[in-house]
Amino acid sequence: MDTDDAMLIERSVRGRPDAFVEVVRRHDSAVHAFLARRAGRQAADDLLGEVWLRAFAARGGYDPARAGARPWLYGIARNVLRAHWSARPDPAGVAGRESADPWDEVVDRLDSAAQVQTLVSALRALPVTERDALLLVAWEQLTPAEAAVVLGVPQGTVRSRLHRARSALRPLLEET
Amino acid sequence: MTEHGDGLLRALGRVEPSRPAVLEAAREALWSAVAAEMLATRPPGDSRRGKAAGPEHEHRRRDGPGS
Numbered sequence: 001m002d003t004d005d006a007m008l009i010e011r012s013v014r015g016r017p018d019a020f021v022e023v024v025r026r027h028d029s030a031v032h033a034f035l036a037r038r039a040g041r042q043a044a045d046d047l048l049g050e051v052w053l054r055a056f057a058a059r060g061g062y063d064p065a066r067a068g069a070r071p072w073l074y075g076i077a078r079n080v081l082r083a084h085w086s087a088r089p090d091p092a093g094v095a096g097r098e099s100a101d102p103w104d105e106v107v108d109r110l111d112s113a114a115q116v117q118t119l120v121s122a123l124r125a126l127p128v129t130e131r132d133a134l135l136l137v138a139w140e141q142l143t144p145a146e147a148a149v150v151l152g153v154p155q156g157t158v159r160s161r162l163h164r165a166r167s168a169l170r171p172l173l174e175e176t
Numbered sequence: 177m178t179e180h181g182d183g184l185l186r187a188l189g190r191v192e193p194s195r196p197a198v199l200e201a202a203r204e205a206l207w208s209a210v211a212a213e214m215l216a217t218r219p220p221g222d223s224r225r226g227k228a229a230g231p232e233h234e235h236r237r238r239d240g241p242g243s
Contacts, residue, residue: 017213024206032194032202041191045198049205056209119184138182139189 005069009062020059024052027070030140034077037139039084047084051077071142071149078132078150122172126165133161134169 005023012020031051035044055076062072123131129151136147144162148155 015217017210017217021203021206021210024203028199028202029194032199033191036191036194037189044194045201048198048202052202052206053209056206115184116188119188123188134185135189138185 004067006062006064006067009059009069010064012056013060013062017056020056023069024055027073028052030070031073031077034074034140035081037135039081043084047077047080050080054080066149071146074136074140074142075150075152118172119169122169126168130161130165130168133158134165137162 003022005026008019008023012018012023028048032044032048035047035051039047051073055073058076062069066072123134126134132151133144133147136142136150137144142150144158145155148158151158
């Protein structure tokens, strides 16, 4: 990569806002997939533009020490998802989250449906903070340090959440 | 967690590739904000269309929405 994300963002802040579009080009598929995994394809289609607008507005606060912007963008996407869910008629999220949950359709495509159902149940039973940390590593292939940027918590906190999540899931997965 | 368990977890997060039209539409929203900022930051008395109006800008813009 000739120019890292931090340099492009810096350029976009200093009089060349169009430089930010290149950052978006690099990460748009990944951010869309991040949204789709958590809220389904339709919501991802609807929310992606909002992520870019928020990121563009917030770019002045980007930490230039971070060469790659993806964790920062996932953090913004996460906030957009939260706003999306909280704006639903059912703020408790029970009905709304279930109807937007993409897991059911994924389960249908997998062979080992019984094992997957067990896993889905176990994931749903995890505290949200632990599940978020686990899925950032398992789904987005982030390091714990990158997941910490997304979640806005220290790296050690992510590591302990990961440990607890894996400990909770291990017996269930070994039984199946 | 077992390797099998990790594989199941990854499979659960598998999604279809993003459609190009969706990505383009989202970029279009961004381009609107970029254009607004370029116009807003144009120096007083500058009659150009925008601060970054020039060959490089035009080249980039052709890759934007509507292309």
